[in-house]
Amino acid sequence: MEAKTKRKRKKHTEAFKIEAVRLLEGRGDRTVADVAASVGVAESQLHAWKNKYGSAAEQVRKERGGETAEEELKRLRRENAQLKQEREVLKKSVAVFARDRS
Secondary structure, eight states, rough: OOOOOOOOOOOOOOHHHHHHHEEEEEEEEOOHHHHHHHHHHHHHHHHHHHHHHHHHHHHHHHHOOOOHHHHHHHHHHHHHHHHHHHHHHHHHHHHHHHHHHO
């Protein structure tokens, strides 16, 4: 009878796992399977890491100065509202100056 050979389990660092989760969250059009294959782990393992390290990966992204899509959307909406207000003020001031010249 042939003896079964033991496969050595890979040990991944916590930083590797957090980076893998960050890649998963920012994958764009890539599938989970594609991301898992690119980092060399099973999809189920990547999902388990996401459950465990999801908030840690988001914290790393914030520390690096990145924003989530939701944060970016909120920021852009605030900027858009401010720019609309500034444009209205400029329109009114142009109208006032145009009246004064005539």
